[in-house]
Amino acid sequence: MSLPRIAALSDIAKLTDRLPEADTAAAEAARARQNSLTKPPGSLGRLEALAEFMATWRGTARPEIWRAQALVFAGNHGICAQGVNPYPQEVTAQMVANFRSGGAAINQLCAVTGADLSVIALELDRPTGDFTEGPAMSETDCLDALWQGASAVDEGADILILGEMGIGNSTVAAALAAACFGGDVAEWTGPGTGSDKAGIARKIDAIGRGLKRHEGVIGNAPEILAALGGREQAAICGAVLAARAARIPVILDGFICTAAAAVLYATDKRLLDHCLVGHASAEPGHRKLLAAIHKRPVLEFDMRLGEGSGAALALGIVRSALACHNGMATFGEAGVSEA
Numbered sequence: 001m002s003l004p005r006i007a008a009l010s011d012i013a014k015l016t017d018r019l020p021e022a023d024t025a026a027a028e029a030a031r032a033r034q035n036s037l038t039k040p041p042g043s044l045g046r047l048e049a050l051a052e053f054m055a056t057w058r059g060t061a062r063p064e065i066w067r068a069q070a071l072v073f074a075g076n077h078g079i080c081a082q083g084v085n086p087y088p089q090e091v092t093a094q095m096v097a098n099f100r101s102g103g104a105a106i107n108q109l110c111a112v113t114g115a116d117l118s119v120i121a122l123e124l125d126r127p128t129g130d131f132t133e134g135p136a137m138s139e140t141d142c143l144d145a146l147w148q149g150a151s152a153v154d155e156g157a158d159i160l161i162l163g164e165m166g167i168g169n170s171t172v173a174a175a176l177a178a179a180c181f182g183g184d185v186a187e188w189t190g191p192g193t194g195s196d197k198a199g200i201a202r203k204i205d206a207i208g209r210g211l212k213r214h215e216g217v218i219g220n221a222p223e224i225l226a227a228l229g230g231r232e233q234a235a236i237c238g239a240v241l242a243a244r245a246a247r248i249p250v251i252l253d254g255f256i257c258t259a260a261a262a263v264l265y266a267t268d269k270r271l272l273d274h275c276l277v278g279h280a281s282a283e284p285g286h287r288k289l290l291a292a293i294h295k296r297p298v299l300e301f302d303m304r305l306g307e308g309s310g311a312a313l314a315l316g317i318v319r320s321a322l323a324c325h326n327g328m329a330t331f332g333e334a335g336v337s338e339a
Helices: 009-014 023-038 044-059 079-081 088-098 105-113 139-149 167-179 198-211 221-228 232-247 255-265 287-291 308-328
Strands: 070-074 116-121 159-165 248-254 275-277
Touching: 009 139, 009 255, 023 044, 023 308, 044 308, 070 088, 070 105, 070 232, 070 275, 070 308, 079 167, 079 198, 088 116, 088 159, 105 116, 105 159, 105 308, 139 221, 139 232, 159 232, 159 255, 159 308, 167 198, 167 221, 167 232, 167 255, 167 287, 221 232, 221 255, 232 248, 232 255, 248 308, 255 287
Parallel strands: 070 116, 070 159, 159 248, 248 275
Antiparallel strands: none
C-alpha cells in the first residue's frame, strides 16, 4: 500500500492502525527454517534475529534483497546563527556535490554493500528558522519536507537505508531528543562535526533557549518536529512512514537520523517497529537515545560521520544474515543427523 495522505501534523498520530503490522506467520516460518539449518539452534546469534526481522516485514519466510535503496537528505538550519557549528552552511551544498560525484564515504559503502544511492537536497538556499527566535518550520514547510521524503521511497525496494547531511543538524538532533524524551540537555549534546568545549556550550545554551521558547509543544511530537527540526529530519520521518506502508524494512543511521525517526516513536512507538539502527554513533547522545526508543544497534564501530554510512555498513550484515538463512542446507537436505 501507499502512505495515506497526511494533510496535517496531527494526522501522523492516526496512522499506526492504518499501516501494515508485523507478519507473525512469516516470522514463525523463518524461525522454523533457522531451527532446521545445519547448525546448533541460535548459534548464528543476531544473524538469525536479523533474518527473522526481514521475514516479518517482507512477509515471506525466505526474504531476499534484490533492491536496496539508500536515501540521503540534506538541509540547512537557521540555528547556525547561534554559532553552534565550526563550519559554514555552504559546506552542506558542497558535500551534496561530493555525494553526487561519488567522492564521499557513503558512495564507497553503498557500492560495496549493493545499495542504490540518491541524494536529495531540500531548499539549501532557504535555511529553516532559528528555533531560539521562532519555529524552525511552519506546518506547511514541515509537511512539504515530509512528503518529499515519502515520495523518494521506491515501493519496489526490499530494504531502505536512510542518512542525512546538514551543517548544524547535530544541534537539531539534540534538541529533538531533549524535547521528546526529557533530561539534561548537556547529556544529549556532543561535538558533532568537531565543536570544541566553547562550541558545545553554545549548542547547549541554544537548545535550552529553544526548549523554553517552544515549551508549549512539549508532549506533541509532530509539533516538536516543526518547532525544532529541519527539512531533512522531516523528510526522514516521511521516508520511514512510506517504507512502513510498503512493508519495507528500514536501517537508520546514527544519532541525527535516529533522532529524526524518534519523533515518530514519541508519537507512537509502534511506528518504528520496522526499523533497525545501523550502528551506535560515537556522538554521546546516541546511546541515551537508543535506550529511550529500545533499539539495539547492529554495529558498534565508533563512527560519527553521518551520511548514512553506518546504515550502509550494516546492510552488509543484513545481507550476510539472509545469505545464511536462504543458502544453508537443512539437516534433511545435507543428510546430517539431528540431535
